[in-house]
Amino acid sequence: MTSMTVRPAPDAPAASLPKRPVRRESRLRALDGLRLVAALMVAAYHYGGRGGEITRAWESSPKEQFPTLHTYFAYGPLGVQIFFVISGFVICMSGWGRPLKSFFASRVSRLMPAYWAAVVLVTAVFALPVVFYKAVSPSDALVNLTLLQEPLGVDRVLGVDWTLWAEVRFYALFALCVVLPGASRRRVIMFCAGWTLAAAITQGADQPLLDIVFMPEYAPFFIGGVGIYLVHRDRRDVYGWGIIAVSFLIGQHYAVRSLWNAADPNAFAHRTSLGIVLVVAFGFVAVTAIALGWFDWANWRWLTVAGALTYPFYLVHEHLGWVVIHTLHIRLGLPSAETFALTIGAMLLLAWLLNRYVEKPLTPRLRAALTKPQ
Template identity: 30%
Template sequence: MFWIALTVAIALGAGLAVPGLAIPWRDRLLNYTLVQRFLGAANADPVSWTLQIELQFYVLVLLILTRCRITDRVAVIAANAWTAVCLIVAAIARPHTLGVEPQDVEVLWKILLNLLLVEWGPLFSAGMMLLLARETGRRLPALPFLLAPVPDAWLVRGTRYALCVAVVVAIFAAVTLPRRPIPLLASRPLLWRGDRSYSLYVAHLVPIMALLPILDPALGRGAAMAVLLVGALVLAAVYHRVGEVEATRWMRRALTALRDRSAHPLDRARPAGVR
């Protein structure tokens, strides 16, 4: 689904000459790798910078899952270690990052911060511990992890950013820790929106950047933003249906067929239920 949204973003950015998205075609194509930041390429869609961080996190989790048996104890130890490393590196790197735009940070520090996910590790750890607390009912061990993202954010980005992170952590804790579901969050509109949250995330910004200068003079800023918001929701619904639902079904069928074709001939010939 990301590649569908990226293709639309590139088409809009190049076709309408959107300010801020006039990047070389080499950079646009490198965005399809998901690791364009490591390759020194600019983002074709400004929101796509987060996807590489997600990819790094998934690789890290995969390594943990394949190297050791995950228990609650292992998860807590891993979260503690990761958070501690992030805080230490953030403190050391503070003179090189505070007040500096992320893209302007010195290369060596940028590589170190990106590889260790220094800015995001404490948030990931806090999320894992909150979910673990929800599953086990033991909330006290999760509390230190709720505090760690705030000083980490302060070390890397400063006070204003740390306050924003504190609000995010507080909201996540308020949603995760209660034993009973929050009725508002179970409402149909929010469930619909939640199912399409990723699609909306990758669908909204470039169309707004491309079309707002066109609609604003004719409709006014408020009406233009309302139209674009509705359009973003519609586009997100399309992305969700095509890229997340239908494409997932197709890939699952294709992978299942590939697995069946690569099975041992004796396994294919053996009747179902016979071992």
């Protein structure tokens, strides 16, 4: 995914700053591993965490397929919040010291090739007569290629693409407020403080336009990741620690409010409020620990591969995974555990193919085209 290298940039002229040791550039491979963990959490929820409904893939409730594990799989949606924390960290790191054009090109070239391929692939598979899921209309499928289907109210090809719409809005806010004027510690702190306040006001104002722009439900996780990057640059940064703390306190509130549904007996899944808080805390603590270098020993090359597979796996795992589950479990009669494991393996293999034959050749070409002098 995004290259995770440290690009220290001064906040003021060098003559006015005390000398600090320059950090060597390094890749945070443990962060790649955490990405895959978050993606597998989401997949576990989609495959086996919706204990309150009968799914078409299993033709029964996942609660019957996984009597014990479905309780833990139900916390899988919180992998999205962990993704957002990681994204806040990585986007701040990759956008620091980078001109707006380069930042825009890096984001578009990173997101779109695999996304386009996933939209085409899922649309084609769902159009097959043997597949029991309904494909979106050709017109809606074409709109999905723009990544603007969510605000336009168009049927989605990929169930997970609502998270990409949140990511795009974060990129836009960060680009306008930090990258365009030039990243500095002071500007990043003001961005975090301003967005936190704007999100709180948005929640109280109940204005749909403000909600779209400031995303109060997801803002704390992006902002928390940005704060973690400040601590990554200087672990003594009190403001950075303050941003992390405030973001966690607000973020866990929104996570509990949206995912705790004990009063609804027919809900997709049931979770405890304490369990939700603990998973959110895990996300913040894990990213912070990696940023502080506590997992620098986890420098295995396979983690980089895991990070590269995470995004394409995340895009295709849900709908195509259901097709695989139905084929293996219902048509071939494989047991639930083997079906679950083979489906995860099949989606990882497909993710590798997308990374190898779509992302690797197209991402650098698209980036070069977007950064080419006009």
